[in-house]
Amino acid sequence: MFGPAGHAYVYLVYGMYHCLNVVTESEGRPAAVLVRAVEAIEGLDSIRAARAERLRRRERGGESRSLGEGSGPRLLTTAGLASGPGLVCVAFSIDRSLNGMDLCDASSPLRLEPAAPQDPPLVVATGPRIGIAYAGEPWRSAPWRLWAAGNPAVSGRSGRS
Numbered sequence: 001m002f003g004p005a006g007h008a009y010v011y012l013v014y015g016m017y018h019c020l021n022v023v024t025e026s027e028g029r030p031a032a033v034l035v036r037a038v039e040a041i042e043g044l045d046s047i048r049a050a051r052a053e054r055l056r057r058r059e060r061g062g063e064s065r066s067l068g069e070g071s072g073p074r075l076l077t078t079a080g081l082a083s084g085p086g087l088v089c090v091a092f093s094i095d096r097s098l099n100g101m102d103l104c105d106a107s108s109p110l111r112l113e114p115a116a117p118q119d120p121p122l123v124v125a126t127g128p129r130i131g132i133a134y135a136g137e138p139w140r141s142a143p144w145r146l147w148a149a150g151n152p153a154v155s156g157r158s159g160r161s
Contacts, residue, residue, distance in 0.1 A: 019089065084156075125149040
């Protein structure tokens, strides 16, 4: 997270889930945005295969199911394929080997790309972050959670408004 802006910060949570952040400040200043969800529009078969493989590995290891992984419809729906920070990494095979990757480099295997010119502009909604009940104010209530309003791939509660 102390790297240059536009680079990936990938870390492991609870010893089992990778999370992808985009570093947002200059080198040495720890600031990043957690990628909580991605709307999958291409490569759906590959994403489904990655999710299914993750589920098989977890079941072989006796781990409990969480983060929306299961054999039910959420695993199969396009909107649910990458609708949580851990699921984003599973869907796109992101792990710590991609930490520090330049997300702005067109030749990078992990990169951000601009919207297509024909895509309608996104309406961005804001609200308090989720999963930080331990945080004190004003951090808990700050409207630092951003999402595409009305997008079914948005993760977490009240993100679909």
